Amino acid sequence: MKGLEQITKDAMDLPPRQKIALAGFLLETTSIENDPDAEAAWDHEIGERIHAIDQGWVTGVPYSEVMTAAKRLLAQ
Template identity: 35%
Template sequence: MSDAENVLVAALRLSAKERAAVAAALIQSLDEPEQTTDDVEAAWDEEIQQRLADVDAGVVTPVPWPEARRRILAAAKGRREAP
């Protein structure tokens, strides 16, 4: 099992509050230093609006959480599951 898979398995054992804190720290570690919080929030707002528009237009089909979780966990184990 890779380091990333080990970390994911360990993280999934944490409480929801602890997982949220870990996720926030990981996301923050990816931010470029020159980006301001306002820039990041504006970019996420734009991304969210585009994704909602894609769903509304039928361009993409939402996936129920149980199925998405199954796919995510399978991918973390190196398997690709068909939709």
């Protein structure tokens, strides 16, 4: 059986799209639903982000720009 270090090395050798698919799979199969600390941390983070936007400290990036940049990075 492979250890985490070897699995990580193998994953880093994957093409970009396969890395993203693997990451998505891992996130989907990792449950934090019953972790009150994680839920509280996310609630806090969301509140902080909303506050930063409301105060004008940060601005959003249009979805189309994010997707164009992501596609460009994946094509490398």
